[in-house]
Every structure is written in structure tokens, then in C-alpha cells.
Amino acid sequence: MSSTNTENWMKDIGVLDLTGVGGGSTSAAKKITALVVDDDSVNQTIHSKMLENLGIQNQVVRNGKEAVDLHSSGNNFDLILMDMDMPVMNGIEATRKLREMGVRSIIAGVSTCTRDEREQKEFMESGLDDFQEKPLTTPKLVSILHKLNKKC
Amino acid sequence: MLGLGADRLWADMNRLLALLFHQGVLDEQFVQLQQLQDESSPNFVCEVVTIYFHESEKLLKNLRGLLMEREFSDYKKMGIHLNQFMGSSSSIGAKRVRNVCVAFRAASEQNNRAGCLRALELLEHEYCYLKNKLHELFHIEQQRLLAAGVRYPMQN
Numbered sequence: 159m160s161s162t163n164t165e166n167w168m169k170d171i172g173v174l175d176l177t178g179v180g181g182g183s184t185s186a187a188k189k190i191t192a193l194v195v196d197d198d199s200v201n202q203t204i205h206s207k208m209l210e211n212l213g214i215q216n217q218v219v220r221n222g223k224e225a226v227d228l229h230s231s232g233n234n235f236d237l238i239l240m241d242m243d244m245p246v247m248n249g250i251e252a253t254r255k256l257r258e259m260g261v262r263s264i265i266a267g268v269s270t271c272t273r274d275e276r277e278q279k280e281f282m283e284s285g286l287d288d289f290q291e292k293p294l295t296t297p298k299l300v301s302i303l304h305k306l307n308k309k310c
Numbered sequence: 311m312l313g314l315g316a317d318r319l320w321a322d323m324n325r326l327l328a329l330l331f332h333q334g335v336l337d338e339q340f341v342q343l344q345q346l347q348d349e350s351s352p353n354f355v356c357e358v359v360t361i362y363f364h365e366s367e368k369l370l371k372n373l374r375g376l377l378m379e380r381e382f383s384d385y386k387k388m389g390i391h392l393n394q395f396m397g398s399s400s401s402i403g404a405k406r407v408r409n410v411c412v413a414f415r416a417a418s419e420q421n422n423r424a425g426c427l428r429a430l431e432l433l434e435h436e437y438c439y440l441k442n443k444l445h446e447l448f449h450i451e452q453q454r455l456l457a458a459g460v461r462y463p464m465q466n
Contacts, residue, residue: 200362200398207346207354243393270397293339293401296346 190306191234192216195225195252196241196268201292205239205268208299221245222252229256235263236306239294242269242281250277250284257285266302268294319454326447333406335440340403356448362402363441369395370437373430377423388418388426395433407436 192214194205202218209216214237219225221244238256242249253265266288267281282289287305290298330336347354369391376388392415399408410433417425 198394198398198401199365200358201401203358203361204343204346204401207351211346211348241397243390270393270400292397293342293403295339295342 190214190236190303192237192239193225193228193235193263194218194239195220195222195244195249196239197221197244198241201241201268201294205294208294208296209239212296212299212303222247222249222255225252226255226259229259229261234261237302238263238265239268239302240265240286242267242277250281253281253284253286264288264302264306266290266305268292316454316458319450319457323447323450323454326443326450330443330447335406335443336403337405338403339400339405343402356451359402359444359448362398362404365398366395366407366437370430370434373433377427377430382423383421385418385421389415392418404440407433407440410436 190213192209194202194209194216196202196205196218197220202220206216206218217228217233217235219228222240223246225238225240226247238261240249240253244252247255249267249269253267256263256265264287265285267286268290269278269281270292278289288302290302327336331340343355343358351357372391373388373395376382376384376391392411396408396411396415399405399411410429414426414429414433417429
């Protein structure tokens, strides 16, 4: 994505500071950060690239425990993309734990279509701000990011 | 005349892609993947698909290993592998592979071993077809880039 498109998108969701920087520039913009939590290498790569193309700095971890440990060591992120099914600690448990720790990031559940509505409800109730079915697309990601703007 | 080679290869690529979309082998998500490729990651699609092949072959081996166990009963473990396979397949737009995973998962949820075996064979077949076609696509793309890289000699 060109820097002009990134600026336009960032203005659209209200995170580009236009004051005092003639016409606005990405150097004045709040740098949004994100964490991708997914055990699958394909999804890690795709989701990270989608975020990068939108100008969002991001990190990737393989399961819920790594996400919790990252926060315990003082890291925080504006957005967390949380897969549901992961080894060691799944997305439901990780989201619950992060909220108990006081993490206020936008946490968006991103999961394969499941017919188990009870499980999806449990995922939402663990503390998600949004849920998107895989495959994640750039438009779906932008809709999640609009929640970031509303929360700020 | 070498420029025409690149054009012909470009047409071949598009024809192959159109066929794969028409057959339902690939869906719109593959286009989303292509749109992520840019100057900073010129081989992004190929890299992601290579990761997908590597992971998929591990999953297929695990699924076959489970089903071949004499006292097999761990349908839950099978479900975990299938969820992962479904997720990665849908992320790259591998529609037919994903659909077979859905049917396979349904058989697994019913503890239907015979159904699972049939689904596994179909899954291996679909995966093999997808892999061959995507290799063909990347090969044509490589040839096209080589052909496009040749310049006409300057006319004085």
C-alpha cells in the first residue's frame, strides 16, 4: 500500500494528527501497534503482512501463553488479533487472562467458521471487542480498526 | 519478439488462474493474497504458498498416521488437525481443499472411521491437484519475469 493510501486510511479512522504538520504526514501519526496471536504459520504470515501494508507495526506469537507473557513483561498493543484454537493456551483463556490483567487493547477474535455457537459465545464473553471469521481480509481488518478509533 | 514471449506467458498465467477459479480450486481469497504482494515483498504469494505446502504435508501425514493406528479413537486430535488445515486453506483461497476438510471434520465428529478414510483420500487427491497447479502457475510466472527482463536491442 502506498504511503498516500496509508495516510488516507489513517485519517479515515482518525489516528492521523493533522495539527502543526503542514498537510499531515505519517511521521506525525500515532503509530498503531498490533499483536498477532496464531499457531498457524500461514495465518501468521498473512495477517502480519496485512497489518504491515496498513502501516501498523506488529509482532507475532504462537499461542495465548506467549501473548500473556509478552504483556506480563510490560509490552502493550493497540490491537490484538486472537485466534481461538491454539495449543498451550487457547484464545478464550488468553483473552480472559489479558482482561484480568487490565489489558484494554482492542482484542478481535479471528477464527475458522465453527458451528459450535456456544464456543463462539464463550469466546466473545471472554472479553473480545470484535469477532471475524477466517479468512481475514483487509476490509475485515479495516472494520476492526474502526473500533480502535471509537475506543480512543 | 522476446517481449511477445512475456505477453504470451502472461496470457497463459491468466488462463490457468481463470481455470482454477472456474473449477472452484481457488476462490476470491487467492486474489486477496495477490493484492498483499508489493515491491517490498515481490515473492509474497509464492512464500506463503510454500509455507502452506510445508504445513499441509505435515498435517496430512498426521491425519494418515492417526487413521492407520489399529486402535484409533482420538477423533478430537483429528479435529484439531482438520481445523488447522481448514484455516490455512481458507486463508490462501484453496476452496476445494477447504470444503473437503469440512466434510472430513463432519465424519470425524460422527466417529465415522470409514468416512474419515474416504475423506482423507479425497483430501490427498485435492491437495495434490492444487499443489501441481500452483507449481505450474509459479513456473509460468518465473518464465514470464525472465522473458520480460530481456530488453530489445537499441536501434541507432
